[in-house]
Structure formats: structure tokens, C-alpha cells
Amino acid sequence: MPRTRKEPDARADFRGKAATINDIARLAGVSKKTVSRIINRSPLVRGDTREKVEALMREVGYVPDPLARGLAFRRSFLIGMIYDNPTAQYIVDIQYGALDALRDSGFELVVHPCDSRSPDYVTGVRRFVQQQKLHGVMLVPRVSEDQALCDMLNEIGCRYARIAAVSLDGPEKMVVTHDRDGAAEVADYLQTLGHRDVAMITGPAAYRSAIERTEGFVGALQRRGIELPKSRLVEAGYTFESGVAAAEKLLGAKKRPTAIFCGNDEMAAGVYRVALRMGIQIPQQLSVVGYDDSPLASRLWPPLTSVRRDTRDTGRMAAAMLLQNEAGSRPLSSVRPHLVIRDSCQPPA
Amino acid sequence: MPRTRKEPDARADFRGKAATINDIARLAGVSKKTVSRIINRSPLVRGDTREKVEALMREVGYVPDPLARGLAFRRSFLIGMIYDNPTAQYIVDIQYGALDALRDSGFELVVHPCDSRSPDYVTGVRRFVQQQKLHGVMLVPRVSEDQALCDMLNEIGCRYARIAAVSLDGPEKMVVTHDRDGAAEVADYLQTLGHRDVAMITGPAAYRSAIERTEGFVGALQRRGIELPKSRLVEAGYTFESGVAAAEKLLGAKKRPTAIFCGNDEMAAGVYRVALRMGIQIPQQLSVVGYDDSPLASRLWPPLTSVRRDTRDTGRMAAAMLLQNEAGSRPLSSVRPHLVIRDSCQPPA
DNA sequence: CTGAAAGCGCTTACAG
DNA sequence: CTGAAAGCGCTTACAG
Numbered sequence: 008m009p010r011t012r013k014e015p016d017a018r019a020d021f022r023g024k025a026a027t028i029n030d031i032a033r034l035a036g037v038s039k040k041t042v043s044r045i046i047n048r049s050p051l052v053r054g055d056t057r058e059k060v061e062a063l064m065r066e067v068g069y070v071p072d073p074l075a076r077g078l079a080f081r082r083s084f085l086i087g088m089i090y091d092n093p094t095a096q097y098i099v100d101i102q103y104g105a106l107d108a109l110r111d112s113g114f115e116l117v118v119h120p121c122d123s124r125s126p127d128y129v130t131g132v133r134r135f136v137q138q139q140k141l142h143g144v145m146l147v148p149r150v151s152e153d154q155a156l157c158d159m160l161n162e163i164g165c166r167y168a169r170i171a172a173v174s175l176d177g178p179e180k181m182v183v184t185h186d187r188d189g190a191a192e193v194a195d196y197l198q199t200l201g202h203r204d205v206a207m208i209t210g211p212a213a214y215r216s217a218i219e220r221t222e223g224f225v226g227a228l229q230r231r232g233i234e235l236p237k238s239r240l241v242e243a244g245y246t247f248e249s250g251v252a253a254a255e256k257l258l259g260a261k262k263r264p265t266a267i268f269c270g271n272d273e274m275a276a277g278v279y280r281v282a283l284r285m286g287i288q289i290p291q292q293l294s295v296v297g298y299d300d301s302p303l304a305s306r307l308w309p310p311l312t313s314v315r316r317d318t319r320d321t322g323r324m325a326a327a328m329l330l331q332n333e334a335g336s337r338p339l340s341s342v343r344p345h346l347v348i349r350d351s352c353q354p355p356a
Numbered sequence: 357m358p359r360t361r362k363e364p365d366a367r368a369d370f371r372g373k374a375a376t377i378n379d380i381a382r383l384a385g386v387s388k389k390t391v392s393r394i395i396n397r398s399p400l401v402r403g404d405t406r407e408k409v410e411a412l413m414r415e416v417g418y419v420p421d422p423l424a425r426g427l428a429f430r431r432s433f434l435i436g437m438i439y440d441n442p443t444a445q446y447i448v449d450i451q452y453g454a455l456d457a458l459r460d461s462g463f464e465l466v467v468h469p470c471d472s473r474s475p476d477y478v479t480g481v482r483r484f485v486q487q488q489k490l491h492g493v494m495l496v497p498r499v500s501e502d503q504a505l506c507d508m509l510n511e512i513g514c515r516y517a518r519i520a521a522v523s524l525d526g527p528e529k530m531v532v533t534h535d536r537d538g539a540a541e542v543a544d545y546l547q548t549l550g551h552r553d554v555a556m557i558t559g560p561a562a563y564r565s566a567i568e569r570t571e572g573f574v575g576a577l578q579r580r581g582i583e584l585p586k587s588r589l590v591e592a593g594y595t596f597e598s599g600v601a602a603a604e605k606l607l608g609a610k611k612r613p614t615a616i617f618c619g620n621d622e623m624a625a626g627v628y629r630v631a632l633r634m635g636i637q638i639p640q641q642l643s644v645v646g647y648d649d650s651p652l653a654s655r656l657w658p659p660l661t662s663v664r665r666d667t668r669d670t671g672r673m674a675a676a677m678l679l680q681n682e683a684g685s686r687p688l689s690s691v692r693p694h695l696v697i698r699d700s701c702q703p704p705a
Numbered sequence: 706c707t708g709a710a711a712g713c714g715c716t717t718a719c720a721g
Numbered sequence: 722c723t724g725a726a727a728g729c730g731c732t733t734a735c736a737g
Binding site for chain 2: 729730731732733
């Protein structure tokens with residue numbers, strides 16, 4: 008005859024049903040409320056009681072049921088990751104980082120891509136958050152830059168962590184990636200190599216990252232005495248194809264720049280394509296720098312010098328932020344980009 | 357004075373608390389059990405009762421609480437996606453496809469990367485499945501090929517959908533990608549172009565996809581009267597670097613092949629790198645074909661001919677499979693690869 | 706076809 | 722520091 012429900016097995020996790028809070032309470036000879044206090048790390052438990060119960064929980068491999076806990080708490084143990092349309096590598100790196108932070112926390116990551124151009128995407132996110140009673144959400148660029156979305160989240164009382172190029176909110180809600188600094192480092196590097204006639208292919212002005220990278224680059228050049236004329240600044244769409252079009256404009260000019268900084272690696276690949284077609288040698292006749300340090304950067308020839316972002320750390324910080332108890336006065340989370348020098352630049356001819 | 361709990365508001369979803377099954381039951385003048393039957397699409401409800409209640413649910417925007425439902429069902433409304441280490445684009449495409457299938461189903465997708473080389477990864481997956489009481493899991497290559505993992509899942513009664521190059525399980529548990537056919541199409545194409553001395557850089561023999569692609573290629577060549585000597589088959593690791601090493605071996609030989617088929621695009625990029633270094637022109641002196649049709653394929657120059665897999669469809673089928681009620685005798689889910697011809701091949705010189 | 710009671714495994718609110 | 726009662730929002734098991 009099988010064991011009855013009322014005779015819990017110490018190895019209950021492996022055969023039959025898993026142990027519940029009632030089993031633990033009975034076995035430990037305390038009330039379930041006391042067990043609950045221990046699960047929730049309440050200080051209102053005597054040291055020896057706590058130890059006895061914790062030992063028992065370990066022994067039987069007891070883990071509280073997130074569904075039951077969620078129902079009682081009116082909040083699940085799920086973290087949502089909301090994103091629009093970044094590159095695959097970026098999404099995956101943020102996910103890995105977030106999962107690093109969530110490991111052994113009892114929280115899980117639920118992914119939620121959306122289309123921020125759709126008029127009712129904010130409503131869609133709200134439904135998602137409310138129906139799942141999410142514990143919090145990670146906001147990845149570009150949705151992280153949408154103030155209307157954050158207003159909605161504040162209104163419904165959903166905590167969130169925004170990943171963005173620059174601080175847009177309270178420090179307890181931001182992971183700042185300082186794109187301005189990464190772009191400035193590129194400017195310094197190119198100036199040091201001796202480039203004076205440089206150009207930039209920027210991302211869409213609707214992206215905060217594009218603005219920051221552009222201003223960081225232009226500003227740092229200025230500080231070093233180089234003024235970038237309007238014609239040397241071409242806006243593109245962060246895609247390969249748009250990078251090709253922008254490169255054609257810049258490299259087809261009567262006098263072409265000696266170096267081009269691209270707002271991301273995809274557009275840098277577009278510059279490579281056009282340079283190849285036009286017989287312009289990289290880096291001998293043209294220096295190129297990207298941003299992202301994606302896998303593509305080392306697949307190109309010559310390997311592309313690019314700004315690396317520690318995307319996994321970024322994801323880790325955003326998730327960790329959502330696990331913290333309440334605000335407190337934590338410092339701003341931030342992650343610094345840095346230039347990875349490969350073979351796509353040299354002093355101008 | 358705010359509304360009390362006991363006076364539900366028709367727009368309860370927007371102000372204060374959301375409506376519950378009790379609210380619906382009271383407003384509709386039926387028991388909560390009847391509402392429950394409607395939620396669960398039980399046929400044991402009279403048509404007019406059903407319509408009345410459904411109209412009311414729509415009106416107040418009622419959605420049953422997945423936490424409460426999960427607790428009562430002893431099973432959550434979460435689908436797990438378990439994967440080891442494929443490329444970022446592949447993971448993201450599977451996720452998008454899965455989310456297509458889950459949209460408006462009330463189910464959500466929880467991601468769970470793991471390291472299948474770690475000795476206790478199966479235990480880790482079991483903990484994940486049992487603690488979250490997952491409704492089912494999607495198994496992506498290479499974990500999808502691990503019979504020990506599937507045995508464990510069967511043992512604990514967790515439904516799963518395996519994505520693999522070939523059928524490894526009952527049809528209600530498989531999404532088959534027919535890599536053999538994709539590879540055969542490459543062989544036919546190269547033979548038609550006139551190539552006789554061809555080579556292949558294969559993925560690791562520990563991957564089912566690598567075996568299928570190799571056998572499909574070799575077999576189709578044989579059927580067309582071309583026998584591939586052992587020396588023309590080089591095993592590599594599905595990475596860029598391993599592709600470089602394999603290409604060096606093949607292209608450094610006294611007599612080099614006129615065409616190389618690579619088990620994936622990353623390794624094809626490695627062939628491009630070596631060809632460039634050795635001054636071998638693609639496609640004039642060497643034809644190259646990849647597998648995956650990743651974004652990389654069109655970033656390379658000349659654009660790479662490659663086998664496309666409909667990864668998003670694959671993810672969609674796997675998730676849809678998990679939502680289906682019970683087995684029944686469904687046909688095998690399968691997705692067909694096909695060759696995308698670009699500019700990396702031509703007849704041999 | 707419909708419903709009243711008990712229960713899923715936790716926490717909150719209250720009492721001591 | 723500890724506990725008994727009620728409740729979170731659903732479903733199951735039983736009855737009619």
C-alpha cells in the first residue's frame with residue numbers, strides 16, 4: 008500500500024508528492040506560521056528554532072511552492088524581460104546575465120518581446136504584468152527609453168529596471184551603460200592615430216544610444232580641437248543595409264574621410280562592403296571603428312576595432328536590482344564600455 | 357470611501373482589484389463551478405448559460421488568475437525552454453516562434469539555458485520542472501538529443517517537445533528538421549554546377565545535426581556517382597576558429613577541392629578567412645556553401661549560399677505541441693530546409 | 706446540466 | 722518569539 012498523504016516521507020521530493028509547509032511544521036513540531044517566517048527570513052524566530060527547521064528543510068529537500076506563495080502574496084516569482092528589437096546577441100547576453108542574478112533565488116525569467124511602434128504595446132505590457140502578477144520587469148533599449156511605458160508601470164505599482172545609455176530615472180531603477188564614454192574613447196583613439204578628417208555613421212536619432220554615441224564622439228573630438236562638419240555626420244538605421252547606404256554617401260564624396268566611426272558593428276560591416284566594392288583598403292586607406300563588439304567584429308577582415316559593452320553584466324545588474332527588498336539609497340548601477348583594438352585602424356596615409 | 361471588495365466594479369480590471377471568479381459568478385447569477393467549467397471549456401454547460409457568462413467576462417475584462425489556477429491544478433501555466441549553447445540567433449528565433457504559438461493562450465515562456473556537459477545538469481532541469489510545476493518543456497538541440505534527459509522527464513511525468521534533425525521519439529513529442537535533406541540539396545546543387553572534387557567541414561559527431569548533414573551530403577553525392585574520400589571530410593566544432601583550422605587543412609593540401617560544404621555558417625566564415633589569406637578567390641577558385649542562413653551569410657563577401665532552416669516555425673511547432681490536450685494521433689511535426697543561393701558558388705574553373 | 710463543500714500550499718491579520 | 726483562523730482564487734470530488 009502506498010504511503011498516505013499524512014505520513015510524509017523524508018525523501019518526499021523524490022517519490023510521490025513533494026513535502027509541504029504542513030509536513031515541515033509537523034515534523035519540526037512548530038506551527039506552519041513559524042515555518043513561513045523562516046522561509047521569508049523574518050527576524051521574529053528564535054535562533055535554535057530556525058536552525059532546527061532549516062536543517063529539516065534541507066534534509067527533505069523542501070522548497071516552498073511558488074504558485075501557492077504567489078497566490079497568497081498576490082505577486083508571482085517571475086521577472087519579465089521586455090524588449091523591442093535589438094540584435095539577437097544582445098538579447099541573449101542580457102538573458103544570460105539576468106539568469107546569473109536569478110540563480111537560486113527562486114525567481115524565473117519570462118521573456119516578452121513586443122513592438123514599440125504598435126500603438127497599443129503599452130497596454131499589452133500592462134496586461135502581461137497584471138495577469139502574471141510579475142514581481143518586476145527588466146526594460147531593455149529601446150522600450151527602456153519610453154517614459155509613457157514607465158509611467159504606466161508606476162501607476163500600476165510594478166517595479167522595473169531600465170537599461171539605458173544615460174540616466175533617465177531614479178538610481179534604484181537604472182542601469183546606465185555610458186555610451187557617451189565609449190564613443191569619446193573612439194574619438195581619442197582616432198585623434199591619437201593622427202586622423203583629422205573623420206566621419207560618423209550614427210544610429211537613428213530616436214534612440215538614446217545613438218544620441219549619446221554621437222554627442223560623445225563629436226564632443227571628444229571638439230575637446231581635441233577637431234570640429235566635425237555636418238556633412239561628416241550621416242544618420243542611418245543601425246542595420247547593415249543602412250550602413251551600406253551611408254557609406255556610399257561618405258565614400259563617394261569628392262574628398263573622403265580617413266576614418267569612419269559607426270554607431271554599431273552592423274553598420275561597420277556595411278562600410279566594409281562598400282570599401283571592398285570601391286577598392287578602398289581597410290585600414291591602409293580607411294580606418295573603421297564599430298560599437299558593440301559583436302561576434303561579427305572578429306568575422307570581418309580585417310578584424311574590426313569596436314567598443315565592447317559588458318552586456319551580460321548589464322543584464323545581471325538589472326535583474327539583481329529587481330530582487331532587492333525596497334529602494335534604500337543604493338548607488339547608481341553602471342557599466343563602462345571600453346575600446347577593443349583590432350586591425351581596422353592605422354594612422355592616415 | 358473606496359469600493360469594498362464585495363461590490364465588484366465592471367471595470368474592476370482598471371481601478372482597484374481585478375475581478376475574480378466569485379465576482380463573475382455572482383454577477384452572472386451562477387455558481388463559481390459553472391464559471392470554472394466555462395473557463396476550462398467543459399461541454400457540460402448549457403449554451404445560453406455559457407454565452408451569458410462569456411459576455412460578462414469580456415465586459416469586465418476578466419482573466420482567471422494563473423497563480424490560483426496553477427495551485428489548484430498542481431501545474432503552472434509556464435512553458436520552459438531548455439537549451440545548451442546554440443548561436444544567439446537560433447535561440448532568439450526559437451523564442452519568437454514559441455511566443456507566436458503561446459500568444460493569447462495564457463501560457464508564458466520561461467527560459468532555462470544549461471550546460472549539458474555538467475554532470476548534474478539533468479538534476480538541475482528536474483528541479484526547474486518540479487519546482488515551477490511546468491506545463492511542459494521545449495528541448496532545443498543539443499539537449500533535445502539527450503535520451504537520459506527525456507527518460508527523466510518521462511519519469512516525473514513532464515511533457516516535452518524535442519527539436520532534432522531526425523525523429524528520436526514518438527511523433528507527438530518531435531519536431532523534425534530534416535537536416536539530411538538540406539545537405540542533400542547542397543550535394544545536388546554542387547554536382548549540377550559540375551563539381552566533382554568536393555569536401556565537407558562537419559560539425560562535431562556528438563551532434564545529431566552534424567551526423568545528418570554529413571550523411572545527407574555524402575549519400576546524395578554517392579547517388580550522383582561521386583565518392584567522397586575520407587580526406588575530404590574534416591570534423592570541426594561548429595565554431596569560426598575550428599572552421600579556420602579545418603579550412604587550412606583542406607586548402608593547404610597539394611590538390612585542393614573545388615567546393616567546400618560547411619556544417620554551419622560560422623565555419624564557412626572560417627573558410628572565407630583562410631581563402632582570403634591564401635589568395636584563393638571565392639567563387640572563381642573555390643565554391644563555398646554554409647548551413648543556417650544566419651545574418652552572417654549576407655554580411656560576408658561574396659554573400660554566402662546557405663541552407664535556410666525555418667527556425668521560427670520550428671519554435672512555433674514545438675510550443676504548439678505542448679499546448680495540445682493529449683496525444684491523439686497527430687502527424688509528425690516537421691520543417692523542411694531549403695537552399696538559398698547567393699554568390700559563393702560557380703562551376704569549377 | 707448545475708452547485709455546495711473541501712482543498713491546493715502558502716501568507717496576512719490578529720492575538721497572545 | 723509563536724500560533725490558530727481566515728483567506729488568496731481557483732479546481733476536484735461528490736452529489737443531485
